[in-house]
Amino acid sequence: MEQHFPFLFWAYNIIWFLICGYLLTLGFRQRRVEREVARLKRTLGMGGPA
């Protein structure tokens, strides 16, 4: 019976890659939105949306 460790190795690494990639994307989007909201609030001279 062959053990096929490279397949196991790549399967688990790809899972981490996909999850970490998605988490990073969420982080980037969150920071971009926060920056843009702060900039627009300054432009509009207001406290926040209703």
Next chain:
Amino acid sequence: MLDASRFGLPVLTTVLAVITLYMTFFYAAREKVMGDVQRIFYFHAPAGLICFLAFFVTFVASIAYLVTRKKKWDIIGQASTEIGLVLTSIVLVTGPIWARPVWGTYWTWEARLTTTMILWLIYMGYMLVRRYTDDPDQQARFAAVIGVIGFLDVPIVYWSVSWWRGHHPLVLKVSGGEGLEPTMRATFMMGILTYLALYACLMSMRVPLGRAEEDLRWLRQRASEKTSRKVGS
């Protein structure tokens, strides 16, 4: 002091992932025919089950949006679809990696694989349809319709193995067979729990981001109205 509401779910998910990894590699018995490559199953199959849950949440949120037209349902539906797509991608990538040594091919147009690929394409459509119009209400309405109709594929994916008798193994019910060995079953259950925590954790991050994007859209609209008034006067 650590904020429990902010760090609780990520910490829980990490702890569960470490336990599942330990159980996958050191606790679960080695499968007699496939050998160690079968251990992919403990992260592949639970991802498939929790992606069904994610698309069920999208289905419920889509119906709620179409009935109430409240933006919060669209935000929940969008968040759940995005996470469901990540989980379906895990299923679609790890499945072929398991299939290569076991079936001798990465991909075959077998019923479970084909219907899962269709599921992924449907929910990609849910995300992409929003780019075809600038009207936010229309975006949400179109997506919600796909969220409702697209869910019809979930039971088809689930029962495809029984209906079309493909190569894909039955996971939850083995008719006339012994089913999963106890250590394998425990590891599989822990995998489901881990993905459930991961789903909850990602939702707790993605839904507030959706709300923030909605605030941003509102602010942009206000800024654009202000600019138009200045130009007009």
